[in-house]
Amino acid sequence: MYKFSAIAIIVLIAFSSCGDNRTPGRVYAPDMAYSRTYEAYDLLDSTKFTGDVLDKGGDKIYFNAQPVPGTIKRGDEFPYTLPHDSVGYKLSASVANPFVGMSSVEMMEAARLYNINCGVCHGEKGKANGPMSGKVGGIVDLTLPAYVTMADGTMFHSITYGKNNMGSYASQLTRKQRWQIIKYVRTLQGGVKPATDSTAKAAPAVDSATTTKN
Ligand code: HEC
CATH class of the missing domain: 1.10.760.10 (Cytochrome c-like domain)
Structure with missing residues (x-):
């Protein structure tokens, strides 16, 4: 009996993530289920991703394509500082x-x-x-x-x-x-x-x- 219910639970867990294969089942680590990489031609889903650092939290993942402030990409030139005017x-x-x-x-x-x-x-x-x-x-x-x-x-x-x-x-x-x-x-x-x-x-x-x- 004990063995049987263990198998049943495993099967249940295995199938709980099936269905539409473009959406994962239960998401307990959203930043692993949804890529943080920049999908150049994809619409960013505003219910998951935010470009507003103040809006992050809960299930929202903050993402923008900018490098971390104060960093320079390896091999790139120093920032250009003249203003746009x-x-x-x-x-x-x-x-x-x-x-x-x-x-x-x-x-x-x-x-x-x-x-x-x-x-x-x-x-x-x-x-x-x-x-x-x-x-x-x-x-x-x-x-x-x-x-x-x-x-x-x-x-x-x-x-x-x-x-x-x-x-x-x-x-x-x-x-x-x-x-x-x-x-x-x-x-x-x-x-x-x-x-x-x-x-x-x-x-x-x-x-x-x-x-x-x-
Ligand atoms: C969508 C079309 C378009 C693309 C693509 C484009 N340009 Fe231009 N470019 C223009 C137009 C329109 C102007 C004129 C801007 C003005 O002075 O009104 C211009 C102006 C310029 C100028 C003169 C700037 C100035 O200060 O007067 C340079 C230099 C230039 N482009 C280089 C480039 C280079 C290099 C690229 C690629 C990285 C590029 N352009 C891509 C449309 C384009």
């Missing part, structure tokens, strides 16, 4: 690109990131003829003199905070990636044929072209 924009011209020279491998990676994140609007060659041109207003041709003479820091400022119809890239691209993409934009402006195909061998010309101007 007209004064910050002006001052940004004096901020130097920390990447003076880049290897051809880094440049190929920057090209890849440019084509993914920027090419849709600015076009593969920076000529404002990406697939979104005509759908998004005011896309600029990055090979025009105004952008050739624009400081790396100013570009970084605009990419970081966004400008009018261009959104912020601060959460999609690390600071390092943003600075390196700017170096790649310089190659589009210089008329140097960049290695856009990540399977292609990088042309050494790309390296020398990017070390000339900071």
